[in-house]
Amino acid sequence: MTQTANTHPALNTGSIQNLELANRYVLAPMSRASATEDGVPTAEMAEYYARFAKGGFGLLIAEGAYPDTTFSQAYSNQPGLCTDAQQEGWRQVVEAVHAQGSKIVLQLIHAGAVSQVVDVPHGPSPIRPEGHMLQMYGTKQGPYEEPAELCEKDIAALKAGFVQAAKRAEKAGFDGVEIHCANGYLLDQFLTPETNLRNAPYGGSVENRIRLTCEIIAEVRAICRQDFVTGVRLSQAKATQPDYFWMGGLDDARVIFSAVAEAGASFIHFASERNGYFYHSSTKDGVRLTKLAREITGLPVIANGGLEDFSLSAQILSEGEADFLAIGKSAMCNPDLPNRIANQQLLKDFTFEVFSYGIQVSGQLKWEAEQSA
Template sequence: MAAKLTTDTPGQIGLLRTANRFVLAPMSRASAYKDGTPTAAMARYYAEFAKGGFGLLIAEGAFTDDVFAQSYSNQPGLVTDAHQAGWAQVVTAVKAEGGRIILQLIHAGAVSQHVDTPHAPSAIRPKGSMLVGYGHKQGAYGIPEVLSLDDIDNVVGGFVSAAKRAERAGFDGVEIHCANGYLLDQFLTPESNTRTDKYGGDIANRLRLTCDILSEVKARATTGFLVGVRLSQAKATEPDYFWHNGLQDAGQIFDSVAAAGADFIHLASEAKGYAYHSATKSGENLTSFAKRLTGLPVIANGGLQDVSLANEILGADQADFVAVGKTALLNPDLPKRLRAGLPLRAFSYDMFKYGVTIDAQEKWTQEQTVNV
């Protein structure tokens, strides 16, 4: 196995070539203007990761319509011309540093902490409580209203329109969010989808909406614009959730998204780490299975700031890229630090003492500098 695969080996997704195998994982920062327009601070924030050597950035989830999609207050969107112009400034700043950037597209569904009446596949209350620090709503989730077939058509249209805007803003691609308990994952999950129409029942029907979105977005994208998908077993409020039938379910999911046109698969395992959730409940590795089954590039996730583990995964051909989230917040120059043999700053939840926004992080960082 070659040394330092993550930092030294170029990567390839479709026609996009990256300088290395490190990916910035998408992380919600709730730092847009009230109307969802990205800010100059967001442009500076993302440019730091490009400057710090990440081969690819995946920007935080942008909401795809102004009816039911928004997750929380100050979340960025990609619905209006102003949103598009704001994101274009982010892309320009990143590419000025030589970076590559993909935008994640997301619909909250039942777990929205922003809309008055969340809508979802079925009228089932999500487990757990709303995320602290996000949105003006807190406490237990409510029971959502059921999306009609017309509503579902509008959901597809929202993703397609947002993807076209992302391309016009200069992004290298989009990532369709079917993970962590958000809307598309709610459709996929039998506990949150009890529909009896073409979007409910067996796993093919429950995955239909995600595949429809992938195929529609891909059909309208120009050559070279990437359309990937993020999947996970765990939910934000259910960290021990596993796909019921292990490799059987995984095989159907991976095959289906590949057939729908996905250019890459990003398997999120952040809740309890790569070893725990990039495997079935009985221990079969899912990232390597996805690679073998589909031939698509696979992004692994979950504690992979550990460069030895990251290199082991890539060296064993279990994945093609490794995505790093929280540790990157304190190490926007993570690839450069690892290449130089410098230690990483350990992540601490204390950094959110003033909130989860970019401004709150900067305030905390300045405080640490003063106290050193």
């Protein structure tokens, strides 16, 4: 039978832990640098997220918030979740999304060595990240700096920051959090042998290198209510290394997936946004990691990477390679993407002209106003 839009498997209901979702479409977290200078989410951000909920996304993953005021902030005007004011700002975002009938979780992210705002970035080891700082983000530009090495006291403090931020997210009304261990940020720096030259307990074997992420997941699960979703984002590629693959391939994957599941993760979000789903949701040998994660852990898996493609996304869900589809850039130009699929409407092509006036939400709204004038 020919697949038609209104029978697309992504329109089926789904669940993560006890969280019932209207469909399989997930808004991927996208850094928009639109908070106040002190990291407080704004009313404009609440309206921005609400339109994705109104557009039919069953689950929204809000952009990465920094969990402490020491070394974690990545870029200017990034939202945080370590003060009362930030918590109240996020509450407005959550209420706006819930009012439209969608669920929302918050990504918690620590920049580590790739911070573009802190005076002295800190990382697992004093290894300078490859590449250059991201344009339009942060107060610094040019090559990344060599970070200072985190001491045991620093690690204990940053771990506590994640846990306290998760508790604040629960108080703000979020349905859960996503712990960010991907894309070359701090927890991924611990996972990556080239940037982690430490010895045990957090360096050496892959079991040691994923340990900090697992400890954070376990402690968040212990402090928050039982039905509070606690997922994890993983990736092979990094923001400045789009062709990076896990050194140990399948062996690393089996250890990593098993470890986060045993720690209590509610879902695995496998990011492949830089070069597309087939490229980075697989090993170099072409073994699909999203499917492997489902088989090893039994957890819901969120796939990512060009999944606005109608046929590709249907294939991934129908063949059991993933349970949910995270949509990023295409969602910027199609905040009503799920509704468009359900109503058999064409999608608008993503264009980088969205950022003509900067990466902030206000810049996009200005550009959109010009297009409709």
